[in-house]
Amino acid sequence: MRGHADHPARRAGALLNAVTTPPAAPAGARRSDWSTLAKLFPYLWHYKWRVLAALGFMVCAKLANVGVPVLLKELVDRMGGATGMSTAVAAAVIVPAALLLAYGALRFTTSLFTELRELIFAKATEGAARKLSLQVFGHLHALSLRFHLERQTGGMTRDIERGTRAVNTLISYSLYSILPTLIEFALVLGLLALKFDPMFVWITLTALVAYIVFTVSVTEWRTQYRRRMNEMDSNAHGRAIDSLLNYETVKYFNNEAFEARRYDEHLEQYRRAAIKSQMTLSLLNTGQQLIIATGLVAMLWRAASGVADGRMTLGDLVMVNALMIQLYIPLNFLGVLYREIKQSLADIDKMFTLLEREREVADASGAEALVLPEQGPPNVRFDDVSFAYDPARPILQGLSFEIPAGKTVAVVGPSGAGKSTLARLLYRFYDITGGSIRIAGQDIRQVTQASLRQAIGIVPQDTVLFNDTIAYNIGYGRTEDPGRPGERGASREEIEAAARAAHIHDFVSAQPLGYDTMVGERGLKLSGGEKQRVAIARTLLKNPPILIFDEATSALDSANERAIQAELQSVARGKTTLVIAHRLSTVVDAHEILVLEQGRIVERGPHAVLLEKNGAYARMWALQQSVSDAA
Structure with missing residues (x-):
């Protein structure tokens, strides 16, 4: 009998977007x-x-x-x-x-x-x-x-x-x-x-x-x-x-x-x-x-x-x-x-x-769960924070500010100023290179990542959905009952309530399959605004004490933006909220607005105060108002 021939590997595999190849090891580095x-x-x-x-x-x-x-x-x-x-x-x-x-x-x-x-x-x-x-x-x-x-x-x-x-x-x-x-x-x-x-x-x-x-x-x-x-x-x-x-x-x-x-x-x-x-x-x-x-x-x-x-x-x-x-x-x-x-x-x-690939971000030895206040949300403090994706190109340089418990702080500025980096650092997707980030007085590097991320909810600018139903993607905001790990925590009624709050219930109900409608690969069957409203709904369902809105309404038209902005303000009431925005009209009600340029805070204060200063914020406001009027 002859040895088996080398059969070509199958080329029709499932299109997975889960994992990919790490940088190749040097030749000869493979173990015996x-x-x-x-x-x-x-x-x-x-x-x-x-x-x-x-x-x-x-x-x-x-x-x-x-x-x-x-x-x-x-x-x-x-x-x-x-x-x-x-x-x-x-x-x-x-x-x-x-x-x-x-x-x-x-x-x-x-x-x-x-x-x-x-x-x-x-x-x-x-x-x-x-x-x-x-x-x-x-x-x-x-x-x-x-x-x-x-x-x-x-x-x-x-x-x-x-x-x-x-x-x-x-x-x-x-x-x-x-x-x-x-x-x-x-x-x-x-x-x-x-x-x-x-x-x-x-x-x-x-x-x-x-x-x-x-x-x-x-x-x-x-x-x-x-x-x-x-x-x-x-x-x-x-x-x-x-x-x-x-x-x-x-x-x-x-x-x-x-x-x-x-x-x-x-x-x-x-x-x-x-x-x-x-x-x-x-x-x-x-x-x-x-x-x-x-x-x-x-x-x-x-x-x-x-x-x-x-x-x-x-x-x-x-x-x-x-x-x-x-x-x-x-x-x-x-x-x-x-x-x-x-x-x-x-x-x-x-x-x-x-x-064996080292985790760039790992729980510290003996890390314990984040302890939240028994009454009300926690405060968040960035204290002299420095960070760089590449040592040759610093992103944040000695950044210090506080989001008081239950208040809303907005961060605005040009692209590349480091606004979205703040959200990634707060989630601890990266570790800072200097300073500290504290929630309720606890350095986030000393608590478990699971407990940290459980306390934070985010509506990202670029929403990517699972290739599943609308109900699944909204319900993903609370996949387990906190009191009974392993059991699904969100009922259909709760999912629909979150969808109503995000102003997407009517759209979903109009679909032939309703909440069982498949959204396609990465949610491509939905428009950008529809995807973002699904993201808002699942964050509302999670109901965390700390919220991050990273350009949460950027993909919405003006009418829906105003409606959802009002809903987001209602949801953020009583929660510690960080808002990252390009459109200044979405942050005028923030308790404090930070103007970020090249990783530094160049101005800070409420909307009215910043306009009176006639500085960087006032120029950005005037530019956006002129563009809006021209449109």
């Missing part, structure tokens, strides 16, 4: 295969009794498998002694019925123990894959916003998919193929050494060593082509997903042909690598068959000579032939198995490398 196995071992050893039971069944299966040729020899020898007798006499006298039954029982037992082994070990295999996949998924959510902003959607989905599959592949091939073959080989060598002269053992060992050395050497050499295939496949997959996710942009600029050419360039590179891989696979298969054929011929020649000399029986010749065929059949797949195991180890290593 033994180190990867050592890291995987605890996931399997969690099911140690199943592992041990599976190994026991595997040994029993191989004992039964080796016993089949032995019984076959006995049957042939007994039949050989029946020359000249009638068939009836031979069947009734010379060939004991027990021998036939034992032969059939061994055949059945081999399959039985093999199936029991797979059945017992299935839970361990699937459990290890599930645990590892869940750990990777959780770790990806724990990584910083910087990691997710730098990702390339599509590439890592392929790596994660391969890594999860690799756990099953590695365990299946090693436990179900490599280890059983080694056990069977040891049993066959022992049997040959006991029953025949040492030459049989040396022929078998020589053929095996030659086979393994040739297979490993050629497989190692051709791994570069297999790796190149995977790289090209990931690149093509990433290119396709990136293009499809930006479908509208492609249409806007009439670049379908350009995208097709770029995709085809990756496919052509993949095709060339696949052809080279197939050529080397053919070389591997041919060499393997030559070694196997040579070893088999040498064994049968030795056995036939023994029969001719009277040192061996015809049954011995049949047994040797059956043992060799039984042994060489799994060896035919050694090249494929070795390559797949090596590839699986590499894929699993990528997952472990991702798991």
Whole structure:
């Protein structure tokens, strides 16, 4: 039998926008295969009794498998002694019925123990894959916003998919193929050494060593082509997903042909690598068959000579032939198995490398939950805060202000001044480089991130929705009952009440499926204003003590903006609120307005006071009023 060909990876995977490839590790930085196995071992050893039971069944299966040729020899020898007798006499006298039954029982037992082994070990295999996949998924959510902003959607989905599959592949091939073959080989060598002269053992060992050395050497050499295939496949997959996710942009600029050419360039590179891989696979298969054929011929020649000399029986010749065929059949797949195991180890290593990626933002040792005041909302204070995404380009420079409990502070200023960065720092998507941010007197770096984010609600400028129903996206604001973790906390009535407050209930009710209407990938079936109102509704449903409105009404028309602005002011009453805005008309009622320029506060005060100063805020107000009048 020939080794399996390299099948192209499927290109029609689901368009996931969850994870992507981290920066590639330097060549040679990959851990050793033994180190990867050592890291995987605890996931399997969690099911140690199943592992041990599976190994026991595997040994029993191989004992039964080796016993089949032995019984076959006995049957042939007994039949050989029946020359000249009638068939009836031979069947009734010379060939004991027990021998036939034992032969059939061994055949059945081999399959039985093999199936029991797979059945017992299935839970361990699937459990290890599930645990590892869940750990990777959780770790990806724990990584910083910087990691997710730098990702390339599509590439890592392929790596994660391969890594999860690799756990099953590695365990299946090693436990179900490599280890059983080694056990069977040891049993066959022992049997040959006991029953025949040492030459049989040396022929078998020589053929095996030659086979393994040739297979490993050629497989190692051709791994570069297999790796190149995977790289090209990931690149093509990433290119396709990136293009499809930006479908509208492609249409806007009439670049379908350009995208097709770029995709085809990756496919052509993949095709060339696949052809080279197939050529080397053919070389591997041919060499393997030559070694196997040579070893088999040498064994049968030795056995036939023994029969001719009277040192061996015809049954011995049949047994040797059956043992060799039984042994060489799994060896035919050694090249494929070795390559797949090596590839699986590499894929699993990528997952472990991702798991070992340091969290840029992590809970401090001994961090406790944020303690909120028993009565009323907390205050928020930025004290001499400095921050930079890149050390060479500071964003915030010694920023200090306070949002008093239950008050609203607005931040305005030109693009790039650092306004939205304030929201990201308050959520602790990044850690500040200087100063402190305190909620109710507690440094947010000393409390758990989960409790911090539970206390804050945000309506972002760019709303991205799940590809699910409107009800699901609104209800996402409160997915659990605080008193009963794990149980959904928002009823349909509460979801509809939040939708009414966000002025989207009438729109939803007008849809044929109502709240069960699907919003599409990233919510693209809804307009910008509709998406933003869904975001407002789910934040209202969360009902946190601290609110952030980051251009919360930027995608709304004037009529809806005024209506929702009034609702937001009502919702913000009695809550500590940070409003980030470009439109100054939306912040005139704020208790204090901060004018931010180049990461510094250049003006501060209520709307009327800032207008009287006739400074930066007054100029921005006059400019926006003139634009509004012209429109």
